[in-house]
Amino acid sequence: MKPSFGLRFVHANLVCEDARAVGENKQALCEIIRVADDIVWYAVLGRNGSPVSREWCEAARFPEIFSEAA
Secondary structure, three states, X not given: OOOOOOOEEEEEEXXXXXXXXXXXXXXXXXXXXXXXXXXXXXXXXXXXOOEEEEEEEEHHHHHHHEEEEO
């Protein structure tokens, strides 16, 4: 899938820390906040949907972290 602004996706490698704190073990939900110069910037979202961190990856590596659309 091609990365685009606003796309929410389940991260293939990150576990949601908020969920882990209450005994759940699920992958982190993320939202793309910018795509520029072959870099994909995305926010890692907490259980309540608010950003808990911001990360980036090269656009070519995006398929490695993309698990499924959310």
